[in-house]
Amino acid sequence: MKKLLMLIMAAVMILAGCGTEAQPEKKESEKTAQEQKTGFPVTVKDALDQEVVIEEKPEKIISLIPSNTEIVYALDSGDAIVGVTDFDNYPEDVMAKEKVGGMEFNIEKMIFLKPDLVLAPGSTADTAKEGLQQLKDAGIAVVVVNDAQSFEEVYRSIEMIGQAIGETDKADELIENMKNSFAELKKKAEAxxxxxxxxxxxxxxxxxxxxxxxxxxxxxxxxxxxxxxxxxxxxxxxxxxxxxxxxxxxxxxxxxxxxxxxxxxxxxxxxxxxxxxxxxxxxxxxxxxxxxxxxxxxxxxxxxxxxxxxxxxxxxxx
Missing domain, CATH: 3.40.50.1980 (Nitrogenase molybdenum iron protein domain)
Known part of the structure; x- marks a missing residue:
């Protein structure tokens, strides 16, 4: 009887062990399903060639240059923006957003706003290096967007931001619309x-x-x-x-x-x-x-x- 009891206990321990081994597989499966559903986490290679991992779709975004702000709005994600610069003026809704600075940024205020994502301009990445590092140290994802000086580079900015905020399809659509508009103007210019x-x-x-x-x-x-x-x-x-x-x-x-x-x-x-x-x-x-x-x-x-x-x-x- 004693021997039988020991065998039963051993079997229970083995089954429990199997259950413990199977549990991570289930979590991994759930994680994969979540990635397929939301597209997150994503890894964005920014303008500094740094790979930025964004775990979940950002719900609170700070934009540090008006062009990036306009892109976020054009991707129908303006509601997620919680902070902008003193120079932001479009669309009208942006005037009601918290201001985080002009030529210099208020890092403390930015951290206080608890953003999930900060979109920083490549044009000032060097001069703002210390402040951006403070944001990263606070656990905030920082994506430095390329300093676009051509149509093609603007398309790249839109692609990067679209990926970072989980709106890649809308980004592709926006780029296509811009290309079509330019094509129409070019066709008229042939006259x-x-x-x-x-x-x-x-x-x-x-x-x-x-x-x-x-x-x-x-x-x-x-x-x-x-x-x-x-x-x-x-x-x-x-x-x-x-x-x-x-x-x-x-x-x-x-x-x-x-x-x-x-x-x-x-x-x-x-x-x-x-x-x-x-x-x-x-x-x-x-x-x-x-x-x-x-x-x-x-x-x-x-x-x-x-x-x-x-x-x-x-x-x-x-």
């Missing part, structure tokens, strides 16, 4: 004959320190797309220009991009001394377009390209 192409000077900051958009900028890419010549196409990036050099280049059209922040931007250009013989000024072809549409690396770039096109070629882009 412009080479001899009809306008030389355009784009002024992104007013006198006395005038800056323009050279090559390797969105604006240059837009001008090429719509069949216009960039008067500063031989310059690189956002370049400072001497007023006399602009007069010598004698553009057909001048476009300012700061009227949203400065009143009567076009009138200021028309009234400049020594510019009365510039073709754009003589022909009264000085226009202002919204800065955020043509310089912000977000989903509204296609809208900005269209606004540029309508200003330069009103008869073609109606």
């Amino acid at each position: 412009i004959k080479p001899e009809e192409q306008k030389t355009v000077f784009v002024e992104v900051s007013p006198a006395p320190e005038i800056y323009t958009a050279g090559k390797s900028t969105f604006i240059n890419e837009m001008l090429e797309l719509i069949g216009a010549k960039n008067a500063a196409g031989d310059m690189d990036g956002w370049a400072k220009v001497d007023p006399e050099a602009i007069v010598e280049r004698n553009p057909d059209v001048i476009v300012t991009t700061y009227g949203y922040y400065t009143e009567n931007a076009a009138d200021q250009v028309l009234a400049r001394q020594g510019w009365n013989n510039v073709k754009a000024v003589k022909d009264q072809r000085v226009y202002d377009v919204h800065s955020d549409l043509v310089t912000r690396s977000g989903p509204r770039l296609a809208e900005g390209a269209e606004e540029l096109a309508k200003a330069i070629y009103p008869d073609v882009f109606k």
Whole structure:
């Protein structure tokens, strides 16, 4: 009897052991099912080539540059944003979000907001390195989004953010819509004959320190797309220009991009001394377009390209 009891106890222990071994397999199975359902956890390779693991779909997001904020909203996830910069102004809903700083960020406030994810700009990643590390040390996932300077790089930003917030399908759709909009503008531009192409000077900051958009900028890419010549196409990036050099280049059209922040931007250009013989000024072809549409690396770039096109070629882009 004693021997039988020992055999039964041994069998129970073996079964219990089997149950213990089987339990992790069940949990692993449940985990796999959860991943298939939500897409999380995900590993995002950010602009610094760092692999950032995001365990669950972020419910609280802080965006540290307006372009990233606009992308999150365009992916129908604006409700998840709990903090933005002082410079964020679109969409209107963003004005009610907590502000976490401008040129410098309030790290303590960001940690207090308890975000699941911080979207940081690649353009300031070096200068903000210490602060971003504080966020990481607090257990917050930080994804540094690439500093986009072309349409293709913007698409990459959208893809990265879409992956990080679990909206890859919407990201793909947004990119496709942007590409289609650009394609439509390009098709319309085919009606412009080479001899009809306008030389355009784009002024992104007013006198006395005038800056323009050279090559390797969105604006240059837009001008090429719509069949216009960039008067500063031989310059690189956002370049400072001497007023006399602009007069010598004698553009057909001048476009300012700061009227949203400065009143009567076009009138200021028309009234400049020594510019009365510039073709754009003589022909009264000085226009202002919204800065955020043509310089912000977000989903509204296609809208900005269209606004540029309508200003330069009103008869073609109606």
